[in-house]
Amino acid sequence: MAKRIEASNVTAYYGAFKAIENINLTVEPKTVTALIGPSGCGKSTFLRSINRMHEVLPGARVEGSLTIDDQDIYDRDVDVTAVRRMIGMVFQRPNPFPTMSIFENVVAGLRLNGVRRKSILDEAAERALRSANLWDEVKDRLGKPGAGLSGGQQQRLCIARTIAVEPQVVLMDEPCSALDPISTLAIEDLMFQLKDKFTIIIVTHNMQQAARVSDRTAFFSIEKTGDPGRLIEYDNTQKIFSNPGVKKTEDYITGRFG
Amino acid sequence: MTTTATSHRTRPPAQQPTLRARRLPKYAAAAIAAAALLLAAAFVYGTGTGGPVLVVVLGALLYLAGLYAAANRVEGRRSARNRTWSALIHSAFVLAVLPLASVVWTLVSKGAERLDADFFLTSMNNIGARDPNGGAYHAIVGTLQQVGVAALITVPLGILCAIYIVEYGRGRFAAAIRFFVDVMTGIPSIVAGLFVLAFWVLIVSPWFNDGRPSFSGFAAALALSVLMLPTVVRSTEEMLRLVPAPLREGAYALGVPKWKTILRVVLPTALPGIVTGVMLAIARAAGETAPVLLVAGGGAAINFNPFENNQSSLALFVYQQAGDASRYAPARAWTAALTLVALVLILTVAAKLLARRNRLGR
Ligand SMILES: Nc1ncnc2c1ncn2[C@@H]1O[C@H](COP(=O)(O)OP(=O)(O)OP(=O)(O)O)[C@@H](O)[C@H]1O
Ligand SMILES: [Mg+2]
Numbered sequence: 321m322a323k324r325i326e327a328s329n330v331t332a333y334y335g336a337f338k339a340i341e342n343i344n345l346t347v348e349p350k351t352v353t354a355l356i357g358p359s360g361c362g363k364s365t366f367l368r369s370i371n372r373m374h375e376v377l378p379g380a381r382v383e384g385s386l387t388i389d390d391q392d393i394y395d396r397d398v399d400v401t402a403v404r405r406m407i408g409m410v411f412q413r414p415n416p417f418p419t420m421s422i423f424e425n426v427v428a429g430l431r432l433n434g435v436r437r438k439s440i441l442d443e444a445a446e447r448a449l450r451s452a453n454l455w456d457e458v459k460d461r462l463g464k465p466g467a468g469l470s471g472g473q474q475q476r477l478c479i480a481r482t483i484a485v486e487p488q489v490v491l492m493d494e495p496c497s498a499l500d501p502i503s504t505l506a507i508e509d510l511m512f513q514l515k516d517k518f519t520i521i522i523v524t525h526n527m528q529q530a531a532r533v534s535d536r537t538a539f540f541s542i543e544k545t546g547d548p549g550r551l552i553e554y555d556n557t558q559k560i561f562s563n564p565g566v567k568k569t570e571d572y573i574t575g576r577f578g
Numbered sequence: 579m580t581t582t583a584t585s586h587r588t589r590p591p592a593q594q595p596t597l598r599a600r601r602l603p604k605y606a607a608a609a610i611a612a613a614a615l616l617l618a619a620a621f622v623y624g625t626g627t628g629g630p631v632l633v634v635v636l637g638a639l640l641y642l643a644g645l646y647a648a649a650n651r652v653e654g655r656r657s658a659r660n661r662t663w664s665a666l667i668h669s670a671f672v673l674a675v676l677p678l679a680s681v682v683w684t685l686v687s688k689g690a691e692r693l694d695a696d697f698f699l700t701s702m703n704n705i706g707a708r709d710p711n712g713g714a715y716h717a718i719v720g721t722l723q724q725v726g727v728a729a730l731i732t733v734p735l736g737i738l739c740a741i742y743i744v745e746y747g748r749g750r751f752a753a754a755i756r757f758f759v760d761v762m763t764g765i766p767s768i769v770a771g772l773f774v775l776a777f778w779v780l781i782v783s784p785w786f787n788d789g790r791p792s793f794s795g796f797a798a799a800l801a802l803s804v805l806m807l808p809t810v811v812r813s814t815e816e817m818l819r820l821v822p823a824p825l826r827e828g829a830y831a832l833g834v835p836k837w838k839t840i841l842r843v844v845l846p847t848a849l850p851g852i853v854t855g856v857m858l859a860i861a862r863a864a865g866e867t868a869p870v871l872l873v874a875g876g877g878a879a880i881n882f883n884p885f886e887n888n889q890s891s892l893a894l895f896v897y898q899q900a901g902d903a904s905r906y907a908p909a910r911a912w913t914a915a916l917t918l919v920a921l922v923l924i925l926t927v928a929a930k931l932l933a934r935r936n937r938l939g940r
Contacts, residue, residue, distance in 0.1 A: 341628040376827055405833025419846040429832030431844055478828070485832055 323406070323519050324349045325370065329384035331548070332365050332374055339365045342384070345538055351475035352511055352520045354530035354557065356573070357540035362549025363523045364412060366540070367491050370521065371407035372400050388489070389421040405433070409497045410488030412523075414474035416466035416481075419483050421464040425477055429485035448484035451513070453506030472499045479507065483514070490514060492522040496529065508533050527573060531561050539569045600653050607661075610648060616639035682919075689916030692909045698917075702878040702895075707904040714914045715830055716880040717895035720795055721921070724874070725864050725885045727799035728806055733856055736810030737845075743811070744818040745840055756815075762808040770804040771869030779873050783901040793875040795884030798891065801869035804857040813855025831912060853933040861922045867893040892918040 325347040332340045340362035347353050355363045368374040369382045372393060385392050393403045416425050426445040435441060445462070449455040454476040458469070466477055475498050482490065482543070496504040511520055511533050524530050530537055537560040539553045553560065553569045564570045618636035620629050642665055649658035697713040703710035739759070743752050774797050783792045816905035821844050829839040847850075870876070870891045876898060891899075892914050899911035 371831065373827060373831060376830060377823075401830075401835045402835050404831055409826065409831040411831070413824060415828040416820070417825060417828065417843055417847075419849075428829070428843075429834065432829070432832065432834040432838050481828075481832065487833075499889060548732075 322387045323523075325489065325519065326387045326390075327366075327370075327384070328386075330366065330386060331383040332362070332369050333379075333381050333383075333573040334365075334377065335379040335457040338548040340369075341550055343551050345551060345554050347519060347521060348477050349519050350515055350517070351535040352515055352522065352533050354534035354537045355521065355523045355540060356525070356527070356530050356537060356572070357549070357552075358496070358542070359525075360545075360549075361540040361542045363540055364493050365549070367409070367493055367521060367523055370491055371404050371409050373404070375408060386556050401450075405485065406487055407491060408482040408485060409491040410475075410479050410493060412493040412497070414471060414478050416469070416474050418465070418467045420466055421463045422458050422466045422477065425466040426480050426484050428481060433485070435571060441528070442474075442486050445480075451483055451510050452480035453503050453510075454480055472503060476503060476507075477497060479510070483510075485526070487518070489519045489521070492520065494523050494525065497525070505528070527561075531557060537561070539564075539566075539572065541568060541572070584659040594683050599654070599657070599810045600652055602649060606648060607645065610644045611637075611641050614638075614644055615812050635766075642666070685912065685916045685919060688909075688912040688915075692913040693916070694901065695841070697910070697913055701880045705786075705878070706901075709904075710906045712906070712910065714892065714895050714910065714917060716877065717890045717892045717914060718917065718921075719880060719882060720798075720870075720874070720889040720891040721864055721893070721918070722797045723882075724795050724802060724889065725860055727796060727884060728802035728863055729856070729860055731799065731803045732806040732810050732859065736807050736856075736859075737812045737814050737852065739807075740814035740818055741840060741845075743815055743830045745836070759808045762804070763812065765804065766810075767801075767805055768872070770801045771872035772792075773804065774801040774869065774873050789860065792886065793873060793888050794886055795874050795881070796890035797873035798889065799884065800869045801873055802863040802866060805869070806863050809859035809862065810856055813858065814848070814852050817851035817855065818844060820851065821847045850930075852935045853929050857926045860925060864918060864922055865893050867891075870894045871897070892921070 327343050327345050330340065330343040331338065344395070345493065355367065365374060370386060372382075374380050374382055386394060387401075390400070417428060420428060423445055423502055426448050427435075427441045429468055430441060430444055446455060449458065454473060456492075457473060458464075458477075466474065469477060475495065477490075479495060496507055499507065508529065511522070514520055522530075522533065534557045536555065537557045538551055539560065540549050541552045542549050553564060553566045555565065559565075560569060561573060564573065570576075590856050614634065615637040618640055622633050622636060642662055645665060646662045649661045653661075674899050684814045698718070700711065701716035702712045702714075703716075707834040739755070739787055743756055746752075747755065778797050778800055779793060780791050783794070784790060785796070786792070825843055825847060826839055829843045830836070832840075870889075871894055874891070874894075875888035875889045876894050879889070881887050881889050895914045896911045896918070899907040899914065
């Protein structure tokens with residue numbers, strides 16, 4: 321059921337500002353792909369264009385084509401909600417629903433898509449919370465508001481919320497930037513598990529993490545401020561971190577730039 | 579970074595900034611206030627220029643000056659300014675609360691005279707100028723029905739309109755709607771009353787009433803709706819805009835359709851603010867006199883049917899009793915005014931409690 325994602329000539333704008341230009345890359349099913357690069361080079365923008373979240377912002381638009389198993393998700397007759405149900409997303413900043421309890425937050429995706437059975441919801445909530453390494457911390461206060469958790473707990477809550485709907489592709493935008501090493505390891509474990517069935521794309525600023533979890537790594541960069549971000553190099557993670565083909569990649573990875 | 583660090587280190591220890599500062603003693607502010615008031619009283623009564631009000635005003639000014647001088651002397655300029663501004667802010671608060679407290683006090687003290695069961699259980703039917711009793715039952719019924727119907731019309735319409743403007747409206751059409759809502763905000767209530775009189779009472783209502791125009795509580799509710807709608811739309815709009823975009827995106831990312839996101843995520847988040855806006859609109863409508871007089875006509879008897887015949891309302895009752903020649907009328911007017919304020923207060927508190935119950939307690 322895992323999906324193959326193919327981006328060709330993807331260019332994304334915020335109004336008149338071109339944030340990324342001509343991104344071409346193919347993500348194989350059942351792999352973890354890491355997007356790395358300096359701040360502001362368009363990693364989040366590219367990630368958001370994969371589940372059509374980019375166009376939610378007023379004035380933002382995407383050009384080029386993005387196919388999932390040979391279906392162009394930017395086709396006119398594509399149902400956006402179906403795309404997003406298939407491609408889940410964890411955001412850079414945690415965004416739990418403030419009016420919902422922890423439990424309601426986790427099952428929000430199921431419930432709002434029509435699942436009513438209490439037993440199904442209970443089971444899904446526990447499974448998702450365990451996977452996100454949050455179950456032990458919240459199992460006694462599932463009825464408490466989700467916004468009352470710590471920042472890292474909120475982020476794990478959002479991860480649980482995303483995997484509770486079992487998307488086929490999971491996009492993660494710096495999911496571990498607010499997490500302690502133990503939770504980070506748990507999330508990385510989760511990625512290994514999910515990889516059996518799903519395709520994962522993760523943005524990270526942590527080189528070790530990229531090297532640990534990903535099969536392929538894409539390095540994005542910008543020439544100078546105001547220029548659009550470009551894909552500089554895309555290869556097997558091993559190759560990128562041991563013997564990168566482009567000088568710029570090597571500079572970035574070794575910390576000489578960015 | 580390094581240069582500042584070294585310069586700190588090379589400083590002689592005697593000049594090192596200390597975290598302690600000299601402070602005025604705790605009683606200083608009270609002492610200065612007392613001295614300022616005494617001085618002001620001595621001056622005002624000594625020269626015979628004014629009364630207690632002038633003493634307080636002059637005393638406050640002297641207090642500010644004295645506090646600044648004393649704090650400047652002992653604690654330094656920054657702290658003196660801080661104390662002066664805090665004192666100014668506190669006096670602004672007192673100034674704002676004074677009229678409110680005075681209104682409440684006047685209402686309660688004057689309204690207490692007729693605060694009896696008779697007032698709430700009888701109408702003004704067959705009450706002459708010499709009768710001391712009589713009540714506002716009919717007016718309470720009128721206010722509740724008219725405001726209730728108006729709220730039933732405006733709340734759904736206003737919230738849907740705001741949702742359209744914020745979530746769906748693009749380009750000219752939405753801008754035009756916003757503009758007209760803004761214009762509507764400025765409509766005087768008498769104009770709203772005249773509009774309903776011309777349109778509903780004189781043109782539409784004869785169709786249902788054998789060709790004769792019919793005054794009714796419903797017509798009053800229509801006029802009140804015209805007044806409430808812009809308030810509801812604008813306040814709901816502001817509240818919806820305050821809901822952070824990442825919340826909507828969080829729901830979209832779960833594959834939730836837009837309408838469901840609005841219904842289940844955006845509206846609940848904005849609910850407390852929306853309730854406040856609706857209650858403001860209701861409070862304003864409940865206090866309107868002119869449109870009710872124009873299109874419901876008032877009346878002394880109880881009329882439970884908002885669709886037929888004249889109805890009164892509390893605000894109209896206050897207006898009529900305050901202008902009545904009977905010496906028992908002013909007391910009725912005061913009690914009716916107190917009732918109106920209490921009614922709005924109760925509705926507001928109830929609505930807030932309801933809205934809070936939907937949110938999770940923190
Ligand atoms: N909502 C927006 N409106 C306008 N410009 C934006 C918006 N969001 C991002 N940008 C711009 O688009 C470019 C790419 O931003 P993006 O968020 O994709 O960077 P990023 O690679 O994710 O950076 P980071 O590592 O800091 O998260 C930046 O120049 C940024 O200023
Ligand atoms: Mg980013």
